[in-house]
Amino acid sequence: xxxxxxxxxxxxxxxxxxxxxxxxxxxxxxxxxxxxxxxxxxxxxxxxxxxxxxxxxxxxxxxxxxxxxxxxxxxxxxxxxxxxxxxxxxxxxxxxxxxxxxxxxxxxxxxxxx
Numbered sequence: 001x002x003x004x005x006x007x008x009x010x011x012x013x014x015x016x017x018x019x020x021x022x023x024x025x026x027x028x029x030x031x032x033x034x035x036x037x038x039x040x041x042x043x044x045x046x047x048x049x050x051x052x053x054x055x056x057x058x059x060x061x062x063x064x065x066x067x068x069x070x071x072x073x074x075x076x077x078x079x080x081x082x083x084x085x086x087x088x089x090x091x092x093x094x095x096x097x098x099x100x101x102x103x104x105x106x107x108x109x110x111x112x113x114x
Contacts, residue, residue: 027105034094035106043113053089059113072107 032041038049043058045051056063079093094103 024105027102027109030098030102030106031109034098038091043110052087054084054087055089058110061114064111064114069107069111072110073103076103076106 039045040047045055077095080091082089
């Protein structure tokens with residue numbers, strides 16, 4: 001392995017760590033207060049409520065690829081009310097309780113979970 005390849009590999013491995021470090025503490029507190037009861041602190045959705053509603057694992061690369069930032073932003077702002085595989089999935093709309101900046105920060109936080 002050349003030095004350039006090694007540096008690229010190490011850099012690629014550190015990107016998720018850097019992304020997580022850039023998320024501020026206020027956004028983490030917002031996540032824990034508004035999102036973690038269903039999505040889990042880690043975003044895997046393994047909470048009682050998350051499993052009951054069969055919500056996706058936000059850390060999964062396939063989930064991250066399929067959902068655009070605009071999709072995530074819309075779900076946070078407008079909420080979710082749908083049925084998937086016979087299971088009702090509901091999430092409150094946060095457009096009245098979170099600023100647009102806070103929503104953008106949550107989208108960045110979700111992206112950092114991958």
